């Protein structure tokens with residue numbers, strides 16, 4: 043509407059754009075695949091692409107965005123590491139006339155809004171991902187009572203919050219499943235392994251792990267095997283993303299499922315930016331549709347995995 047047109051910075055139609063992509067960290071294959079997708083898209087989309095890496099620090103990501111604003115970028119693509127700390131930087135970019143597209147993670151909707159503070163959020167439905175992981179578990183788990191350890195993603199990030207919500211909603215009122223303990227593994231393999239080692243000692247009766255991403259699921263598999271447990275036999279693991287290692291773990295019988303969360307945001311970002319420059323009103327949430335990887339299709343998807 044009129045209010046949107048007045049508050050969102052416009053974007054000129056031109057052949058080349060200086061584009062900022064302020065990556066949050068590069069310590070896992072998902073984020074490396076995402077950065078590569080932006081780099082692979084740059085030439086064909088006319089982007090002079092500036093990429094930064096905040097190394098897992100929201101404060102560093104804020105200062106990366108501020109230096110991009112100072113450099114005079116035309117457009118900003120941002121995966122806010124956590125839901126709150128990046129909001130002031132998003133608002134500063136918009137105030138400097140830079141259209142901002144949030145990619146793969148969103149911000150606190152009570153504090154910043156699509157169509158006002160930023161153009162749109164491009165990404166998956168994380169609540170639905172958590173729900174689908176739970177539904178697969180409910181349908182396939184063969185034990186009598188599911189005792190779950192939940193490895194949560196980065197505290198305060200939109201995928202960690204929402205993947206928890208979706209999973210919790212799906213098992214609410216189901217007496218067969220109980221979450222023994224939930225703890226953050228920061229979406230990282232090493233942290234997932236360390237947290238799993240600790241929680242395994244506290245809860246030796248665990249027979250299910252729900253990991254908010256594949257890296258933590260792989261870390262959990264390592265911790266379980268080191269403790270003499272048998273992933274896929276006495277502990278069933280459910281996860282999200284669709285990395286190569288996760289597909290291989292499914293093929294090896296150590297992981298039950300991974301709900302897809304695609305990192306390939308380059309082409310979608312190009313398309314959305316061009317639509318915006320052409321004067322289209324962009325939907326507040328440009329939704330990514332995700333598949334699910336199971337023992338039935340893991341092998342055929344391995345070659346295209348990252």
Ligand code: GYE
Pocket residue numbers: 070072073146147201229254255256257282283303
């Ligand atoms: O699932 C995880 C990554 O924000 C959707 O971040 C993304 C998540 C992804 O670190 O592996």
